[in-house]
Amino acid sequence: MSEASARLAALFDGHRLTPTQRRIAQCVLRAGDEAPFLSSVELAERAGVSQPSVTRFAVALGFDGYPALRRRLRERLRNGKGVAAEGPGPAEPVNAHQRAVLAEIDHLRLLAAALAEPDLTDRIAEAGRLLARSRPLPVLGLRAAAAEAYGFAYFAAKVHPDVRLLDTGGSVLIDRIEAAAEAGAGALLCFALPRHPREVGDALDAARGAGLRVVTVADSAVAPVAHPDDLLLSAPVSTALSFDTACGPLLLGRLVLEALCDALPDAQPRLDHFDVRAAERGLFLE
Numbered sequence: 001m002s003e004a005s006a007r008l009a010a011l012f013d014g015h016r017l018t019p020t021q022r023r024i025a026q027c028v029l030r031a032g033d034e035a036p037f038l039s040s041v042e043l044a045e046r047a048g049v050s051q052p053s054v055t056r057f058a059v060a061l062g063f064d065g066y067p068a069l070r071r072r073l074r075e076r077l078r079n080g081k082g083v084a085a086e087g088p089g090p091a092e093p094v095n096a097h098q099r100a101v102l103a104e105i106d107h108l109r110l111l112a113a114a115l116a117e118p119d120l121t122d123r124i125a126e127a128g129r130l131l132a133r134s135r136p137l138p139v140l141g142l143r144a145a146a147a148e149a150y151g152f153a154y155f156a157a158k159v160h161p162d163v164r165l166l167d168t169g170g171s172v173l174i175d176r177i178e179a180a181a182e183a184g185a186g187a188l189l190c191f192a193l194p195r196h197p198r199e200v201g202d203a204l205d206a207a208r209g210a211g212l213r214v215v216t217v218a219d220s221a222v223a224p225v226a227h228p229d230d231l232l233l234s235a236p237v238s239t240a241l242s243f244d245t246a247c248g249p250l251l252l253g254r255l256v257l258e259a260l261c262d263a264l265p266d267a268q269p270r271l272d273h274f275d276v277r278a279a280e281r282g283l284f285l286e
Helices: 003-012 019-037 040-047 051-060 066-082 096-114 118-133 143-156 171-182 198-209 247-263 267-281
Strands: 137-140 163-166 187-192 213-218 231-234
Touching: 003 019, 003 066, 003 096, 019 040, 019 051, 019 066, 040 051, 051 066, 096 247, 118 187, 118 213, 118 231, 118 247, 137 143, 137 171, 137 198, 143 163, 143 187, 143 247, 163 171, 171 198, 187 198, 187 247, 198 213, 213 247, 231 247, 247 267
Parallel strands: 137 163, 137 187, 187 213, 213 231
Antiparallel strands: none
């Protein structure tokens, strides 16, 4: 996702969009820095929807109409939501490695700006509370998102009494989700990154069908796995290298982990106990 598209994507976070509205949002993201200059008719034509659908889309985002949304889109692209680097800017990148690093830095600045807004911080706190109450706590991540799910589950298991990592697909995946629900789970955390496996969508459908509240950390507010009933948190990935880099979603997952710790009253005693046992067993070299 380009920097321009990442700035626009922040507008969609936290809103329950219909499938038609997500289609319009995806069209806005694809248009990038051209989006603020499209008329409602032009955007409707590109998205393959009616012009009134574009107006309803703007209203769903909290604007009086499409002109107000377009003004906000222009502001986002003009000032990057007010984020500025401290000190002198970086030198012009001279190679692909530098460009990849700077692209991630841009994405992290956008995430930092979004975290200045109560909406995102409130949703992270809500995610922490939902996951803390879930016993057991299933954590889902397939293919490209498996590493993020594993890392979260590894650390969460130090403070949560029953974390179940779901990082393998196949027919058994649905069985494990249903078993978690039958054992008392109330929520499921999903890491969803491109390219989005079809199995993830099927697994989330099964989780919702089993009565679980889904918390998703994704690359976009309009990711294919997005659902109006879910608690969706998003941070863009970088496409500057042959394979995506996902520093933003990884950091967002760590923020959810921090919120989980805050919501568990015995988190610190559990961590202290682990440190004592680790020292006794000589687990670490330092």
